Amino acid sequence: MEKQIPNQTAELVIRNLHAKVEGKEILKGVDLIVRQGETHALMGPNGSGKSTLANVIMGHPKYEVTAGEILFKGMNVLELSADKRARLGLFLAFQYPASVPGVSVANFLRRALESVREGYDPTAPAQPTGQMDKRKGVPPAEFRKLLQDKMQILKVDRSFINRYINEGFSGGEKKRAEILQMAVLQPQMAVLDETDSGLDIDALKIVSDGVNALTGPGLGILIITHYPRILSYIKPEQVHVMYQGRIIRDGGPDLALELEQKGYEWLTGTPDQDVEVKV
Amino acid sequence: MTQTLTKGFSRAGVEALSQLKGEPAWMLEKRLAAWEIYEQAPAPLGRRGDLGILQRVARYKYDALTPYVANGAHANGHAAAQVWESGLLVQQNSSVVARELDPALAAKGVILTDMDTAVREQSELVQQYFMTGVTPNANKYAALHAAFWSGGLFLYIPRGVVVDRPVLARYLINQPNVSSFPHTLLIAEQGSQVIYIEETGSTLPEGTTALFDGVAEIFAKDNAHIQFNSVQDFGPGIWNVTTKHGVPEKDGYIHWIVADLGADTTLANLGTTMAGSGSNGDIVGVFFATGSQFIQINTLSDHAALSTSAQTLFKGVVDDRARVDFEGLIKVGHGAQQTNSYLSAHGLLLSDNARAELIPSLEIAANDVRASHGATTGQVDAEQLFYLMCRGIPENEARRLIVQGFFEPILDKIPSDELRARLRRSIVRKLAKEGQRIADETEWHDITDHWDIEGAGAEAVAILGGDE
Secondary structure (H helix, E strand, O other): OOOOOOOOOOOEEEEEEEEEEOOEEEEEEEEEEEOOOOEEEEEOOOOOOHHHHHHHHHOOOOEEEEEEEEEEOOEEHHHOOHHHHHHHOEEEEOOOOOOEEEEEHHHHHHHHHHHHHHOOOOOOOOOOOOOHHHOOOOOHHHHHHHHHHHHHHOOOOHHHHHOEEOOOOOHHHHHHHHHHHHHHHOOOEEEEEOOOOOOOHHHHHHHHHHHHHHOEOOEEEEEEEOOHHHHHOOOOOEEEEEEOOEEEEEEOHHHHHHHHHHOOHHHHOOOOOOOOOOO | OOOOOOOOOOHHHHHHHHHHOOOOHHHHHHHHHHHHHHHHOOOOOHHHHHHOHHHHHHOOOHHHOEOOOOOOOOOOOOOOOOOOOOEEEEEEOOEEEEEEEOHHHHHOOOEEEEHHHHHHHOHHHHHHHOOOOOOOOOOHHHHHHHHHOOOEEEEEEOOOOEOOOOEEEEEEEOOOOEEEOOEEEEEEOOOOEEEEEEEEEEOOOOOOOEEEEEEEEEEEOOOOEEEEEEEEOOOOOEEEEEEEEEEEOOOOEEEEEEEEOOOOEEEEEEEEEEOOOOOEEEEEEEEEEOOOOEEEEEEEEEEOOOOOEEEEEEEEEEOOOOEEEEEEEEEEOOOOOOEEEEEEEEEEEOOOOOEEEEEEEEEEOOOOEEEEEEEEEEEOOHHHHHHHHOOOOOHHHHHHHHHHHHHHHHHOOOOOHHHHHHHHHHHHHHHOOOOOOOOOOHHHHHHHOOOOOOOOOHHHOOOOOOOO
16 A cells, blocks of 8 residues: 655545444544634534544544545545544544543653654654654653643643543543643644533633634634534634534534524424523 | 482471471471371362362472572672661572671661571570461461471561561572472561561573472561561562461551562462451552463451451453462451451453453451452453543553553552552563563653642632532
């Protein structure tokens, strides 16, 4: 197979993506393009396949892609393991992040930062055994400064980072920890999967402020959400509505407003009892 | 005179050993009585019979072993005492080759000597305690030990004396086909305190084997505290059989910290009999089996008096084709009301061919008792792995983080910083397989050390209610 070489345009291109989990097809032909510097919202009722899409973008082994492609920086990322995707510049803020007992947030993050900074170069020769020590470490002082700055933005208590990853974290703490990781790792394309769920209004504001502080020409964002609420804090340029494994409507910010007023039934044609649209 | 016995174990061998050591008649009698028990006792096969790890211990070629070998002219293979130790004893194969004790402690009446010397110089104490904490009936291998023991450590802490720096013992094997039988007898008198650390290791030519069969008997008198640390880090080729038992009396406390990392085959029996009211016996245990290592661990919390407590916590990892069987028993006697006992064992399997069976059980004959146990065995969690990989961490490294994280909470319960650091190094080394990144010793430090992020505290207090 021809070796792929990433280009510098951090564009996420999803074409005709089909994926199944445990034999059941969830994604039935998704098309979506998110460019660096853009913020997109992906909305839709529960069970429409939004979280599946997030996991497939990142390469969760539980999901099987049956057709279509996902390109990032011009590379077919479906061939890459999750760590390589992350080192290419992709990031997923989890809806339900796993806890990892015994591993502290600070040290995990430092490890992650070192890996991400190393990047992914498919043309580099395979590392000879035992040679990975050459990895450029992140000096502790630099890391502390970086972490400290990001923690202030996200109003994260210092005790937080010495705790084990997500172990015993409240819902709000988990979400802030996800955004803290995003702030430290500085990806070029971030998928935020239901980052607003389980947050009260104060927490939502902190998390949104955190995300807004990171947005800019270098970062593309795909916010996956069930409720339009977060979109009063983070303004997307484009809004997509997903239903039954497909994107059924694309639009501008107005589409979110319309959904807020009319609910998903307006688009899906069936009553969605899970949806409570708040103003 | 020849200082090496002929191959194989026999009654004549027992007599020859005792004669070679110039022992008093009472010790020869104890040896011979133990030999009788050894000959009569069936090898334990456990609940798995022919399939179990005990079978591998039973089938070992005992006849090919030399029961006792003399050491060369000079002792080597041990480092000089470090500053943090208060005493040191080094045994190589069959005999003790080095011994030191802080003179200030000796002046207070602390006795640290090898067991052979103790038989001559502390015969009253030895006669009173020897093979009473672990009787020759405990198991066939304890009986073999009692018949052929040689070397080992005698440590006596007088009433009220606190030994604040650890006493360290090292047991080394460097000759094929030897058997090493060190006997540890530790007596802490009323109100005294001591920390003891035992390390084992070996260097054998490839393809050769040797036997380590050690017994430790620990006596904590009223209100005495003994912390007994043991790091078993034998190289390949060692059949390692140990029987360790502690007896705390009224308000006495015995705290075991044990790690089984090395050896081909291990059978570790470890227990505490809470003999006095208010006494306490805790165990913190760690194991890590790789390659074709077999480890069987049997623990006993034996509550024999009023108001005693015990907590046994084991955690370990099994990789490759290795096997670990753990059987933990909480036993509460008739008179042992107000017992409080807990036992847990958790295993993490890193390969499809690795096996671990962790079985806790209870035997309770009193009615005012709090006793509970739990055991789990599982594989690396796929969601944890995916989560770490999603942050750019390669799979091998992510697995290693998860394994280290698995151990971390139990390592946190180890009182000695030095020992904790030593175990982390050993674990990191065992995790670094061929073809993977060679982990260095500072790595775990990175992963676990608490970080002090200056300046992010006061003004960054969480404002979300109920979060912290």
